[in-house]
Amino acid sequence: MQFLVFASPLAGKEDEFNEWYTGVHIPDMLKIPAVTAATRIRLRPVGAEETRPEYLTTYEVDGDIDSLIKEIGVRTRNGEFGALPDSIDKTTVRMIVGEPA
Numbered sequence: 001m002q003f004l005v006f007a008s009p010l011a012g013k014e015d016e017f018n019e020w021y022t023g024v025h026i027p028d029m030l031k032i033p034a035v036t037a038a039t040r041i042r043l044r045p046v047g048a049e050e051t052r053p054e055y056l057t058t059y060e061v062d063g064d065i066d067s068l069i070k071e072i073g074v075r076t077r078n079g080e081f082g083a084l085p086d087s088i089d090k091t092t093v094r095m096i097v098g099e100p101a
Contacts, residue, residue, distance in 0.1 A: 001061045002098035003035075003068060006043075006053035013087035020085045021057070028081050032071050034063040053092045065097045 009017030026038045037060040043052060061068055075081045084090065 001063075001065065001100075003059040003061050003065060004096040004098055005057045005059070006055070006092065006094040006096075007057075008054040008089045008092040009087050010089045016085065017087040020087060021055070024082070026057070028075070029059060029072075031080075032068065032075070034061050034068055034071070036060045036062050053094065058098075 007017075007021075021040065026040070029035050029038055039058045041056045041058070043054055043056055045052060072081065076083075084093075
């Protein structure tokens with residue numbers, strides 16, 4: 001299964017956003033045994049200009065999404081995962097699960 005997370009940085013905070021995402025958040029996610037891989041992608045609109053999240057991170061997950069979300073919550077509450085940094089535009093964050101068709 002794939003866990004897809006869309007997000008954008010706040011204006012002027014792209015470097016801080018990317019440093020946190022690649023240097024802190026992805027390594028934290030990969031410490032969860034069910035998360036086997038992660039890939040970040042910068043998105044660009046094709047054709048007409050649209051407002052959309054600028055980045056997509058795909059996590060390969062071996063297991064069910066409910067267990068993963070529960071584990072993320074546990075790690076956030078016990079301090080293993082910090083809060084989202086101020087560089088993220090929280091209005092753009094979207095999470096989607098992709099399952100084999």
